[in-house]
Amino acid sequence: MKKLSARHTGKPFAPNLLALVILCTCNSALGQTVDAVRVISRPLDRKVELPGELVPYLSVPIHAKITGFVDKVEVDRGSVVKEGQLLATMIAPELNAQRAEARAKVRAAESQKVEAEARVLAVQSTYERMKAASATPGVIAGNELVQAERQVDVERAKVAAADASIQAAQEALKAIEDIQVYLRITAPFSGVITTRNVHPGALVGTGRDALPMFQLETENRLRLVVPVPEADVGGIVKGGKIAFSVPAYPGETFYGTLNRISRSIDPKTRSMPVELDVSNPGGKLAAGMYPAVKWPIRVSRSVLLVPPTSIVNTSERTFVIRVKEGTAEWVDVKKGPAQGDLIEIVGPLKEGDTVLRRGSDEIREGTRVNVRLAPPPKT
Secondary structure (H helix, E strand, C coil): CCECCCCCCCCCHHHHHHHHHHHHHHHHHHHEEEEECCCCCEEEEEEEEEEEEEECCEEEEEECCCCCCEECCCCCCCCCEECCEEEEEECCHHHHHHHHHHHHHHHHHHHHHHHHHHHHHHHEEEEEHHHHHCCCCCCCCCHHHHCCCCCHHHHHHHHHHHHHHHHHHHHHHHHHHHHHHEEEEEECEEEEEEEECCCCCEEECCCCCEEEEEEEECCCCCEEEEEEEEEHHHHCCCEEEEECCCCCCCCCCCEEEEEEEEECEEEEEEEEEEEEEEECCCCCCCCCCCCCCEEEEEEEEEEEEEEEHHCCCCCCEEEEEEEECEEEEEECCCCEEECCEEEEEEEECCCEEEECCCCCCCCCCCCEEEEECCEEEEE
16 A cells, blocks of 8 residues: 655554544544434313412301300310301390390280180170070160171171281390391301400491401311413313422322303403312312422413434524435524423424434534434333
């Protein structure tokens, strides 16, 4: 083999250096071999984290129906109560006087009825004797018999009036007794007392500005209110199960069922409030917590996915290197959210395009490359 000379030294090349020059020349002509993958397309199905708020399924301030003084308080903040359970008792002395007066009126009306019935018996007896005597001509004048009959009708009318007076007096008594029932404050449903504002001896009333005696809320069932952004309302599916977590229990996942949809976008926040029913039998969750809701994003379009290593970020651009007819081509893209081991991209690509698995700005645009397709990545 004829040895080559170096122009700058005039010395011949060593055999191993000559082999390296030949190898580099071949790589430049044939292209270097690199790993590549296919661009994947699949329907968008991911989850975003939305803030929510847990509120009681039922919540009611308990006020006094009538004005009175608190006698006894049977519960306190945090007490778990059943429906109909006694919470407090009140006293109202003026109601006792009104009740006694109403009872007296009932008894007076009943006495008037007894007197009226006695008069009916008397005039009825007189009328019957006069009628019997009138059988003998000339003994009883016809006009007297008519007057006796009319007197019977008058007395019977007085009995009917007495009956009406008794009924009215009884209704008045019942109304007072019904009001006295409100002196016993009971729970309208099962739940937990979250606020107590009264103590024995306190005067409570029905004024507009009066504080409630208690605040009662459900504990074993809650509502999770989630404001869903307008762009994500496509994931609203009534009856669907939605996962969420709370800071109080890191690493633990809870679930709610989507049951109520407002079907109206709030013009201020551009979101649609929805409500999930959350079962809370153990009482771990509490109203007022702010969960992180894993909201599903479901739309009809598909997205393009590549491995994160395929994306090259420089100070000037973000791109992937597509291999087309053995030539490297830089394609500008925008990154989206990750989905598993892949990442969503937006750009002038299509499903099945070949891109380098490990992109690098050292592979310049127009470089000849040979690709070795890697196994499909996890999706």
